[in-house]
Amino acid sequence: MGALKGDLHKLIETTEDVALLQNIFMILSSRQQQPGHIWSSLSEEQKQQVLDSEKEISDFSAWMSHEEMIKANQQWLK
Numbered sequence: 001m002g003a004l005k006g007d008l009h010k011l012i013e014t015t016e017d018v019a020l021l022q023n024i025f026m027i028l029s030s031r032q033q034q035p036g037h038i039w040s041s042l043s044e045e046q047k048q049q050v051l052d053s054e055k056e057i058s059d060f061s062a063w064m065s066h067e068e069m070i071k072a073n074q075q076w077l078k
Contacts, residue, residue, distance in 0.1 A: 015021060039047070056062065070077065 012021065042050070045064065064072065
């Protein structure tokens, strides 16, 4: 693993492509986030919206079959 890190360091040091460096930075920094980071960054209203959505998803009586969906949207499927 040491050789891989060394090679990566060399590639980063020698590149002049700012967009590439920004992408690499975003990829590596996103891996550093702690579990639950996104949830804790949400407002109470956003958290409630997520919880409400989970309730809607688990309510199978509200689901439509494929055939029902086609029938309900027939005017746009022509």
